[in-house]
Amino acid sequence: MSVLRAAQGDRAGAAPANLHRRAGVGAGTRLRAYAARVVPPLVLLGVILAGWEAAVRVFDIPFYILPAPSRIAGVLAGDRALLLGEAAVTLGEVLLGFAIAFVVGVVLALAIFSSRTVERAVYPLVIASQTVPVFAIAPLLVVWFGYGTLSKIVMAALIVFFPIVVNTVDGLRAADPDMVNLLRILGAGPAEIVRRVRVPAALPFVFSGTRIAIATSVIGAVIGEWVGSTRGLGYLMIHANAQLHVDLVFAVIVYLSVMATALFWTVSLVEWAALPWRRAETAAQAEGEV
C-alpha cells in the first residue's frame, strides 16, 4: 500500500519533472538544429572572405581588378546612406514586380490546370517567354513602358512569372488521386476539390517556385535599371563603373546579394508560418538528422 502510494507519489512527482526535462531537451535540440543551420554557412563565408583578403594581399592584386573585402567594407560603411537609398528603390521595384507576377501567375496556373485547351494554347508560350534573353528585350520594355519605375517592375515580373506558373501547375497536379476520388464520391464539386485538396497540395510547390523567383527577380530589376533609369542599385552600379569606382560596384553587388538572400528567407519564413504540416515534416527530418 505504502509502496504503491510511494510509487504513485513518485510517478506524480516525477511526471512534471519529466515533462520539464523533455521541454528542456526540446529547446536544446531546437537551438542545436538552429546552430547547425546558421553556423556552417557563416563559417564558410568567413573562410571565403579570409581567403579573398589574403589572396589580394599576398598576390598584390590591384583594387581595380579585385578589391579586398576590407576595402569593400569601408565603402559599405562610408556610403551607407547612398546605398540604402538606392536599395530602397530597387526593393520597391522587385516587390511590386513580384506581386504582379504572383497574382497573374497563380491565376494563369489555375486556368492551365482547369482547361486542357488553355493549357495547350498557353503553356508553350509561357515556356517560350522564358527563353527570351531578358537583356535583349530590356531596351524594348523601356521604350514601351517608359523610363520610370513601370519598366523595371515589368522586368522583375517577367523573371518571376515563369517559376511561379510552372510550379503552381505541377503542385495542382500533385494532389493525392485517392483523396480527390474520395471527395468526389462524397459529392464534392470541382471547386471544392480544388479548395480542399488541390490547393493545400500545391502550396509547397508554389512556395518553392516563389523562393527561386523572388531571388532572381532582383536581376530583372537591375537589368531594367541599367538600360534606362536614374535611380536604384543597378543605376548606381553602372554610374560607379563609368567613374572607375570599382569598390562601390562591389559594395552594390553585396547589397544585391543580401537583398536576394533576405527575400529568399522571408519567403521561407512565410512558408513556415503558413504551412504548419510542412513544419512538422521539417522538424521530423531535423530530428532524424540529429
Added chain:
Amino acid sequence: MRIARRHLIAGGAAAALAGTLGAGGRTAAAAPRTPLTFMLDWFPNPDHVPLYAALGAGYFTQAGLNVNLEVPANADDPLKLVAARKVDVAVNYESGVIFARAQGLPVRSIGLVVSQPLTTVMFLKSSGIRRPRDLAGRRVGFAVSGLEEALIDQILRSDGVSKANVTLVNVGFDIVPALLSRKIDAVVGAYRNVERIQIEMQGQAVGMFAPERYGVPPFYELVLIAGDAAIAARRDVLARFVRAAGRGLALTAAHPDEAFKHYVRLNPKLDDTFNRRSFEATLPAYARSQHQLRERWAAFSGWMAAQKVIPSAVPADQLYTNLAP
C-alpha cells in the same frame, strides 16, 4: 558553280594571308618583331580608321611590332587592363584617364587619335530648341559616361539656366530611338559623327550644342593609353607604336580614301553608307600631331574637379607623357 565559288573564296583568303605573311615576313627575317597587345575602346567604328590604316599599310610591322588587336566588352575595361599590364596600349578618353587617375589607377595618355571633342547635346531641329535655355522644362536623356551631368550643367549654366530645370533620364544604349520617338527632347553624350549621321539618315534635321562652345574646356576625345610601369619598362617600344599610329593619322589626312579602304578591308561588315558618312564627319577631328598640350589636360582635369565628378584636380604630369613628339 558552287565549287568554283568556294575555290574563289579560298583563293582570295590565301592571297590575303600571303600578303600579310609577306609584309611581316621580310622584317621577321631581319629581327623578330616585338609582340604588343592593343585594345580598342569599343567595337570598331570610324573613329578607328587611322589605326586600321596604320595596321593595313604595315606601319606597325615596319616599326618592328607584332600588334595583336583586341576589342573590349566594355569601354572601361581598357583602363583596368592597361593598369594591370594585361594589355600594352589601348584607346580611351581624356575623361577616362582622369577618372582612372583620380581613383589611383596607374595609367596615362601617350598619344592622340581624335583631338577634338565629338560628344554633344543633341536634339531634333523640329523640337524647337535653339539655345540651351530652351531645354528648361524638357526631358534630357543621357548614356552613362560619368560626365553627363557635368556637361549638361555647364551648358545650361552658360545660358543662365539651372540643371534643376531639366529632367535627366538614363536612356541606356537607345539614344537614337529615344530621340526619334520623342520620349526625350534632347540627349547628352550623342556624337556629332555617329548619332547625328544616324538621325540624318532617318530623314530628320539635327541640332547640337557642342560643349566646347559653352564653357567646357576643349578635350581630346580619343587618346592612346598605357600603364606607368609599361612606360618605364618599354618606353622605346611604346614610342614606336605611337609614331606608327601617327603615320596612320597622316595617311588618313593625306589620302582619306586609301585609309578608309584599309578600314573596310579589315572590317568587311562595316563597308556601308553610314560608316562612309561617319568617317567623313570625323575627318576634321583626327589628331594632326602626337604632341599633347599640358594646358588641355590641366584645364579639363580642373573643370572635372570644379564640377565635383572627381574629388580634386589630378596634376597634368600624371595624366600624359609625350612619347613621340
